[in-house]
Amino acid sequence: MMKKTKKFLNNLYSLLFFLILVAIWEIFSRTGTVPNYILPAPTMIIYSLFTNFNFMGRHILITIYETLTGFIISVLLGIIIAVIMDGLPFVKKVIYPLLITSQTIPIITLAPLFIIWFGYGYLPKIIIVILICFFPISVSLLQGLGSVDIELINLLKSMGAGRYQIYKIVKLPASLPSLFSGLKIAATYSIMGATVGEWVGGKDGIGVYMLRAKYSFATDKVFGAIIIITVLSICLLKLIEFIEKKSMPWVFYEKIETMGE
Amino acid sequence: MSNKVDALKIKKSFGSLDTIRDVTVSLEKNKFVSILGPSGCGKSTLFDIISGLEKPDSGDILINDINYTGKTGKVSYMHQKDLLLPWKTILDNTCIPLQIKGLKITQARDKANTYFNLFGLSGFENYYPNQLSGGMRQRAALLRTYLFSDDIMLLDEPFGGLDAITRRSMQLWLLKLLENFKSSILFITHSVDEAIFLSDSIYLFSKRPAFIKATFDIDIPRPRDYKTFTSARFNEIKEKIINLLQSE
Ligand SMILES: Nc1ncnc2c1ncn2[C@@H]1O[C@H](COP(=O)(O)OP(=O)(O)OP(=O)(O)O)[C@@H](O)[C@H]1O
Numbered sequence: 001m002m003k004k005t006k007k008f009l010n011n012l013y014s015l016l017f018f019l020i021l022v023a024i025w026e027i028f029s030r031t032g033t034v035p036n037y038i039l040p041a042p043t044m045i046i047y048s049l050f051t052n053f054n055f056m057g058r059h060i061l062i063t064i065y066e067t068l069t070g071f072i073i074s075v076l077l078g079i080i081i082a083v084i085m086d087g088l089p090f091v092k093k094v095i096y097p098l099l100i101t102s103q104t105i106p107i108i109t110l111a112p113l114f115i116i117w118f119g120y121g122y123l124p125k126i127i128i129v130i131l132i133c134f135f136p137i138s139v140s141l142l143q144g145l146g147s148v149d150i151e152l153i154n155l156l157k158s159m160g161a162g163r164y165q166i167y168k169i170v171k172l173p174a175s176l177p178s179l180f181s182g183l184k185i186a187a188t189y190s191i192m193g194a195t196v197g198e199w200v201g202g203k204d205g206i207g208v209y210m211l212r213a214k215y216s217f218a219t220d221k222v223f224g225a226i227i228i229i230t231v232l233s234i235c236l237l238k239l240i241e242f243i244e245k246k247s248m249p250w251v252f253y254e255k256i257e258t259m260g261e
Numbered sequence: 262m263s264n265k266v267d268a269l270k271i272k273k274s275f276g277s278l279d280t281i282r283d284v285t286v287s288l289e290k291n292k293f294v295s296i297l298g299p300s301g302c303g304k305s306t307l308f309d310i311i312s313g314l315e316k317p318d319s320g321d322i323l324i325n326d327i328n329y330t331g332k333t334g335k336v337s338y339m340h341q342k343d344l345l346l347p348w349k350t351i352l353d354n355t356c357i358p359l360q361i362k363g364l365k366i367t368q369a370r371d372k373a374n375t376y377f378n379l380f381g382l383s384g385f386e387n388y389y390p391n392q393l394s395g396g397m398r399q400r401a402a403l404l405r406t407y408l409f410s411d412d413i414m415l416l417d418e419p420f421g422g423l424d425a426i427t428r429r430s431m432q433l434w435l436l437k438l439l440e441n442f443k444s445s446i447l448f449i450t451h452s453v454d455e456a457i458f459l460s461d462s463i464y465l466f467s468k469r470p471a472f473i474k475a476t477f478d479i480d481i482p483r484p485r486d487y488k489t490f491t492s493a494r495f496n497e498i499k500e501k502i503i504n505l506l507q508s509e
């Protein structure tokens with residue numbers, strides 16, 4: 001109880017501070033200290049967000065589509081590759097170092113290449129999302145699978161369990177927490193990946209909307225897009241946290257104190 | 262010979278660490294045999310070998326007179342830790358061996374459920390392991406072991422992590438439980454009292470590398486109960502064992 005109130009108070013202080021900053025910003029813009037095309041007032045941003053929302057809707061849906069498609073493919077691919085590497089040490093030996101090294105390439109810089117190869121459609125954006133999301137998912141899961149308590153595995157072996165049963169009963173559930181920490185990292189970057197892909201070249205999507213707003217110095221619309229991107233990222237993260245809670249109920253139960261012998 | 266388990270002339274070392282020098286242990290049908298020995302002398306290693314998880318450097322494991330050295334799946338083995346899966350409910354934890362044997366989860370649950378009362382677990386089927394006390398977790402682990410096979414059970418210090426009072430009540434409970442079972446049991450413990458109270462015979466292991474310092478037949482008649490702990494015969498045997506332990 002105490003802890004909860006304390007946490008609530010802390011959040012409240014942060015929120016208050018944030019509101020004060022926004023208020024100062026509002027005053028600066030409204031008094032004309034900073035011109036509107038540099039820094040539009042927060043209320044103007046919100047207003048333009050509402051009036052443009054109909055127009056933005058299609059762009060938002062496109063970006064969501066690219067992100068989710070890329071994300072889901074990354075999840076499947078990440079899980080499959082991690083399980084294969086975990087099950088076949090030889091494959092891991094070959095692929096894992098390459099995978100790690102490949103991460104030193106800033107994926108974003110590859111975006112122009114994908115546009116050249118795959119055109120201006122949705123595919124290059126989806127590929128960028130996949131390249132960004134796949135890695136944290138597969139590496140976290142791989143680490144999770146590798147650090148399962150060997151005694152649990154031995155227990156199943158002593159009961160004569162086969163490989164498949166050991167995965168199903170012990171290894172996969174035991175590495176769920178690692179998998180979810182990878183999913184959360186991936187979710188945080190996925191929308192950004194799609195947006196950057198759209199910047200490099202495309203016909204629609206929130207990134208394209210942003211660029212167009214930028215060309216016409218509609219700074220309020222740029223801010224609106226930033227807000228949308230942020231909200232989308234948070235929503236995806238929250239969705240994953242929700243699924244995490246649902247799929248690991250045992251983590252969220254309290255110990256019962258008065259259990260008799 | 263018609264022993265349930267024979268571990269014959271077992272030797273085992275891990276690299277340069279000589280763990281088991283030479284151990285021969287046998288378990289007759291329907292008997293309760295304890296292994297008593299200092300920490301780190303190789304008791305759990307012997308169980309790993311009997312269960313087939315480890316291969317001995319030399320020696321053989323016979324189960325019902327058939328050589329099963331290095332083969333798993335023949336005896337049920339309760340490890341030193343309870344090893345309940347935190348992500349499964351108590352009921353589903355006890356179902357694991359049945360599922361491995363190919364039962365559908367619903368069939369497995371039906372079967373496991375019928376034992377919950379006997380193992381003092383009824384009402385807790387749908388709890389997760391970390392919601393339960395140590396004693397209950399051990400009983401759940403024991404039920405899971407039992408459901409794998411009630412024929413031969415290896416129990417590695419099942420009550421090791423419990424407080425003294427819980428431990429005593431678990432010993433009494435296990436003794437009662439076993440009156441109804443036809444299992445043959447090998448049991449590891451650090452506690453001289455526990456070994457005498459539960460066993461038909463005791464192997465006393467030396468420090469590592471393990472060999473057998475002595476064997477004792479416990480001729481205290483059954484059924485035993487809490488008064489056994491204070492009986493004259495009990496304390497005679499206890500004194501003998503403690504004297505031997507002193508002379509390390
Ligand atoms: N897989 C292994 N690799 C290397 N050394 C091991 C391995 N398993 C056990 N040992 C070592 O063998 C020795 C005996 O271990 P074991 O677990 O059998 O002892 P124990 O008699 O069961 O001890 P305790 O009473 O503390 O449980 C220990 O020194 C341990 O560190």
Ligand SMILES: [Mg+2]
Nearest residue numbers: 304305306341
């Ligand atoms: Mg041990």
